[in-house]
Amino acid sequence: AAKRQRREWLAYDAGQAVDTGSALSLLSELRGAVVGGQLRLFLQPKLDLRHGEACSAEALLRWQHPQRGLLAPAHFIPFAEQTGFVRQLTQWVFDASCRCMAALAGQGLSMLSVNLSTRDLVDAQLIGRLQASLQAHGVAASAFCLEITESAIMDEPQRAQATLARLSAMGFRLSIDDFGTGHSSLAYLQQLPVHQLKVDKSFVLEMDTDPNDAKIVRTIVELAHGLALEVVAEGVESAAALAQLAAMGCDKAQGYHIARPMPSEDFGAWMAARRAG
Numbered sequence: 001a002a003k004r005q006r007r008e009w010l011a012y013d014a015g016q017a018v019d020t021g022s023a024l025s026l027l028s029e030l031r032g033a034v035v036g037g038q039l040r041l042f043l044q045p046k047l048d049l050r051h052g053e054a055c056s057a058e059a060l061l062r063w064q065h066p067q068r069g070l071l072a073p074a075h076f077i078p079f080a081e082q083t084g085f086v087r088q089l090t091q092w093v094f095d096a097s098c099r100c101m102a103a104l105a106g107q108g109l110s111m112l113s114v115n116l117s118t119r120d121l122v123d124a125q126l127i128g129r130l131q132a133s134l135q136a137h138g139v140a141a142s143a144f145c146l147e148i149t150e151s152a153i154m155d156e157p158q159r160a161q162a163t164l165a166r167l168s169a170m171g172f173r174l175s176i177d178d179f180g181t182g183h184s185s186l187a188y189l190q191q192l193p194v195h196q197l198k199v200d201k202s203f204v205l206e207m208d209t210d211p212n213d214a215k216i217v218r219t220i221v222e223l224a225h226g227l228a229l230e231v232v233a234e235g236v237e238s239a240a241a242l243a244q245l246a247a248m249g250c251d252k253a254q255g256y257h258i259a260r261p262m263p264s265e266d267f268g269a270w271m272a273a274r275r276a277g
């Protein structure tokens with residue numbers, strides 16, 4: 001049985017079509033993960049480059065699998081998106097994020113980013129579920145930024161636009177994730193009620209050694225500011241890249257050089273240690 005299961009996972013990891021039997025077993029494992037408390041919320045800080053404080057963070061999902069250990073989203077999010085189960089994962093992540101915000105706001109956390117997928121943008125129940133979590137934990141929508149990739153928006157541009165307008169009206173901030181890798185037109189993006197662009201890490205990872213990458217990042221920073229949007233760089237792995245970003249006027253930075261994603265329960269201590277110097 002162990003061998004069969006391993007083969008199913010490998011088949012899925014290779015990005016091939018999963019046969020019906022394997023898909024059903026994966027789906028039931030994922031359901032088990034939600035009800036069995038195997039999901040974990042990790043947080044990765046974002047550094048504000050104007051005053052050097054880390055008062056915002058991104059929520060990143062992990063699955064503490066009983067046999068396979070701690071799994072990164074690449075192992076299960078694409079499958080969850082295919083099957084639509086990602087809507088349940090989003091609900092879990094957002095609820096856990098509201099709990100974190102309620103606990104950490106007093107310690108200086110002012111903005112938490114949560115990832116949404118295409119499936120969420122076309123989910124008629126999304127708004128009601130988000131509202132219920134906000135109310136249950138007594139936190140405001142304005143404390144959350146929802147990150148959506150260009151490609152998720154372009155999958156269903158009309159419905160995405162309608163959902164984003166409602167989310168913005170509720171008070172959520174909205175961010176375009178992986179910016180620069182999609183195929184959306186600027187004219188279209190400009191119509192969306194977006195507050196932030198997130199420069200894709202493929203341009204940032206080697207910007208300190210590749211002048212072309214640095215030029216692309218600079219261009220995106222200027223574009224964002226020209227549209228009065230905040231701009232965040234992800235994938236900041238070196239002090240040199242961080243210094244370049246600050247010099248370009250980039251607003252925020254996120255990456256291993258600042259901190260790796262950490263269990264949410266460690267985040268308060270991380271912020272306190274940073275403040276202590």
Ligand code: C2E
Nearest residue numbers: 060061072073093115116117235236237254255256257261
């Ligand atoms: P993303 O939204 O682009 O998240 C950033 C990813 O880059 C994270 O990977 C993060 O750990 C990684 N990263 C951060 N700093 C660095 C760095 O300096 N260098 C490098 N090489 N990588 C860095 P992670 O946590 O494995 O998540 C991968 C993707 O899975 C995310 O990409 C996002 O698309 C998706 N994902 C994660 N959590 C959720 C979730 O709750 N819901 C949904 N729908 N998708 C999620």
Ligand code: CA
Nearest residue numbers: 058115147177
């Ligand atoms: Ca993201």
Ligand code: CA
Nearest residue numbers: 177178200234
């Ligand atoms: Ca990203």
Ligand code: CA
Nearest residue numbers: 202206210213
């Ligand atoms: Ca390059």
